[in-house]
Amino acid sequence: MAVVTAPHTDLSMDHAPTGLESLDVRKLGMWTFLGSECVFFGSLLAMYFVYRPMMFQVEHTPHEILNIPFTGILAFILLMSSLTMVLALSALQHDHRRTGSIWLLATAFLGMLFLGGQAIEFSKIAREGYTLRNSMFGQGFLILTGFHGTHVFIGIIWLLSCFMKAVRGGFHSGNYIGPEICGLYWHFVDVVWVAIFTLIYLV
Amino acid sequence: MAQASALHTSAGHADDQEIKTHPKPRFYISIFFVLLVVTIAEVIVAQDPLKSMVTDMGVPLLIPLFALALFKGLTIVMFYMHLKMDSRVFSAFFMVGLILAVSMIVTFMGLFTAHYRLPFDQEAWRQSLEEGATSSSASAATGTTAGGGH
Numbered sequence: 001m002a003v004v005t006a007p008h009t010d011l012s013m014d015h016a017p018t019g020l021e022s023l024d025v026r027k028l029g030m031w032t033f034l035g036s037e038c039v040f041f042g043s044l045l046a047m048y049f050v051y052r053p054m055m056f057q058v059e060h061t062p063h064e065i066l067n068i069p070f071t072g073i074l075a076f077i078l079l080m081s082s083l084t085m086v087l088a089l090s091a092l093q094h095d096h097r098r099t100g101s102i103w104l105l106a107t108a109f110l111g112m113l114f115l116g117g118q119a120i121e122f123s124k125i126a127r128e129g130y131t132l133r134n135s136m137f138g139q140g141f142l143i144l145t146g147f148h149g150t151h152v153f154i155g156i157i158w159l160l161s162c163f164m165k166a167v168r169g170g171f172h173s174g175n176y177i178g179p180e181i182c183g184l185y186w187h188f189v190d191v192v193w194v195a196i197f198t199l200i201y202l203v
Numbered sequence: 204m205a206q207a208s209a210l211h212t213s214a215g216h217a218d219d220q221e222i223k224t225h226p227k228p229r230f231y232i233s234i235f236f237v238l239l240v241v242t243i244a245e246v247i248v249a250q251d252p253l254k255s256m257v258t259d260m261g262v263p264l265l266i267p268l269f270a271l272a273l274f275k276g277l278t279i280v281m282f283y284m285h286l287k288m289d290s291r292v293f294s295a296f297f298m299v300g301l302i303l304a305v306s307m308i309v310t311f312m313g314l315f316t317a318h319y320r321l322p323f324d325q326e327a328w329r330q331s332l333e334e335g336a337t338s339s340s341a342s343a344a345t346g347t348t349a350g351g352g353h
Contacts, residue, residue: 023290023292027289028292028296031293031296031297032296032300034297034300035297035299035300035301035303037300038300038303038304039304042307042308043307045304045308046307047311049308049311049312049316050312050315053316063249068246068249068250069246072246075242079239079242082235082279082283083231083232083234085283086231086283087228087231087232090226090231091228094225183283184284187283188284190279191276191279191280194279195276197272198245199272201249202245202246202248202249202268203249203265203268
């Protein structure tokens with residue numbers, strides 16, 4: 001009778017894996033996916049940068065259109081959600097099921113706050129006339145931040161599903177790969193926002 | 204039964220060594236405050252009067268902002284995503300995508316923004332638009348077309 005063993009998820013450098021066969025393929029798959037997401041968002045940023053000089057020749061600069069302090073608060077919210085996500089993973093790794101579940105829920109809540117703030121911002125610039133149809137800046141900005149917002153939305157659904165499983169005791173020190181991979185995705189979404197906030201809003 | 208218990212052990216609780224190597228929550232909270240300070244610094248640098256000070260020194264605003272953003276991004280990837288503590292294979296897979304993305308941005312900007320390096324005269328461009336609008340309305344009034352054909 002064949003014996004099936006669970007994949008070894010050792011984070012210690014003393015027991016660093018020596019070959020691909022000792023890596024968790026689910027984590028490897030997620031890192032590969034995140035690499036492809038870098039290319040995806042890179043292409044959107046490239047599109048924005050190519051058209052940026054043309055945008056500012058006929059329209060206002062982002063500093064005149066966008067509310068930088070308000071977006072700074074959104075950046076802070078997303079940063080805090082990264083903290084709650086990593087605290088959730090840490091709690092589940094140490095078998096603190098209730099604490100881990102609460103942090104997962106907090107992460108999802110902060111993500112929803114962020115999306116709410118984005119919705120307010122989108123409606124504001126639409127009222128000022130910067131839409132997908134009639135403004136080059138509107139197209140570049142809304143496509144980029146719209147795709148990012150979609151990623152945040154998918155992350156929130158994933159977080160809520162992890163929360164429901166964590167509440168039922170599905171994650172513990174022997175099995176935390178679910179929130180770990182969800183955490184990788186969520187932190188990547190935060191990294192993309194760091195890039196967007198700096199390169200679109202501040203520059 | 205013995206195999207089942209062996210299976211449970213192998214997929215069961217992590218040993219003490221593994222638990223000890225996971226960073227403590229205090230570490231993550233201190234990383235958060237570092238990131239918060241850097242975010243505040245970014246917003247301050249991008250606003251006047253610091254923005255004027257930086258540009259008056261001849262330094263493009265992109266450079267300090269990009270440096271701060273790069274620091275934030277690397278910190279999140281290395282510590283929150285545990286890439287520093289994890290296998291180098293994960294780093295390799297991620298870096299391939301990142302290098303491709305950066306190369307694409309640089310290449311596209313080099314290919315498609317060369318003409319923007321010439322100074323653009325916005326006033327002359329607006330005048331040409333107005334002249335074009337005036338001449339098309341004048342030709343519409345006299346009944347002639349721009350091409351001159353019938």
